[in-house]
Amino acid sequence: MPTERDDAPRAPLAQALSPPCGDCRYAATLLAGGACDPAAVCVRALSGQRIDRFFRRHPQEAASWLDDGFWERRAIAARYAPLPAVTALTADADEVVRRVVASRLPPAAAIALASDPDREVRITVAHRLDAEQLLSMAADPDYMVRVVVAQRLSHGKLPRLADDPEREVRKTIARRLPAFALARLLDDRDAEVRRIVAERALPEHAARLLDDNDWLVRLAAVGRAPLDALASRLEDPEPEVRQAARERLQQSHSTPENSE
Known part of the structure; x- marks a missing residue:
């Protein structure tokens, strides 16, 4: 079977990559100026690394991709887009996108995701909330969320979790309670x-x-x-x-x- 020689003539780059580059909004601007590269820095690639490199170089473009149909592209764009634009993604259909949103929102806004169906989103929220807001997540159905709450609650509020049904939560409480308050866990x-x-x-x-x-x-x-x-x-x-x-x-x- 014939094989292509290493020195065989190559098709022009634009032809080889068409239509991904041919119909790209950046074909006449960033691509033409060498500011993106379909093999390494490309917003339309199906590679998280290439997409991230694109937004790292061109963060001003991130907001315009927040409604893209590809979840990973939205999630990466959410890391770089201005915060006001990111808040619109709190109800995004993909949990990875919502995790990024939760990691960026200020505590007062992050509490809107405290009841998110994805536990990783709620864990992220528990890491973000102010101490006075944390107690609202102390009854979360997932014990890993409650562990984070127990790690961050003020000492005065820790006893409220001392009877938690999950061992890992109580272990966290036992490590953090002042010595004089540990009597309630002796049994x-x-x-x-x-x-x-x-x-x-x-x-x-x-x-x-x-x-x-x-x-x-x-x-x-x-x-x-x-x-x-x-x-x-x-x-x-x-x-x-x-x-x-x-x-x-x-x-x-x-x-x-x-x-x-």
């Missing part, structure tokens, strides 16, 4: 939450976890509980807990914990 149903509590709780609260049925919780509690509560752990069924209790007591004899 959490999940051992991973109790371990975090045992590592951070006030000593008298950590002592209550020395008898926990999870040995990793007991091990964490040994490091926080008062010394006079550790004797029972010298007979713990788990070797690592016994060793930790013994080492902490021995250290206290050589270097009193309360010495200046």
Whole structure:
């Protein structure tokens, strides 16, 4: 079968790329002036990289592509278009476009997407909202949204999520609550939450976890509980807990914990 030689004559670029370039609105301007390149910088390409390069070079053109039929072109254009033009895309049919919109809107406007059907849009919104607006998303049906809320809520509002049904949300709360407020999580149903509590709780609260049925919780509690509560752990069924209790007591004899 005949093959084309490497040095065979090439068709003119405009002919080879027609009609994509031939009927492009920029054919007589940007293309003619070398400001775009169908192989690398092209708004009509089906390549996100080429489209992004185009708008990076020509951001003034982005607003005119916000109603394009190709979702990726709209999404990329939304990164570069003026903010007033982008607000019209809050109801765009594609979730990727709405995610871009949510990332650009100011908090006061982003709250309009707080009930978006796409969880990634709502997660983006939760990252954007002002602290006083966050509580409105504390009951979101997706736990990952609530995790973001728990990461950003002020300490005074965190207890409102302490009874969340999802372990990851409560773990976030346990990491952020002040030590004196961790008592409400001492009896959490999940051992991973109790371990975090045992590592951070006030000593008298950590002592209550020395008898926990999870040995990793007991091990964490040994490091926080008062010394006079550790004797029972010298007979713990788990070797690592016994060793930790013994080492902490021995250290206290050589270097009193309360010495200046």
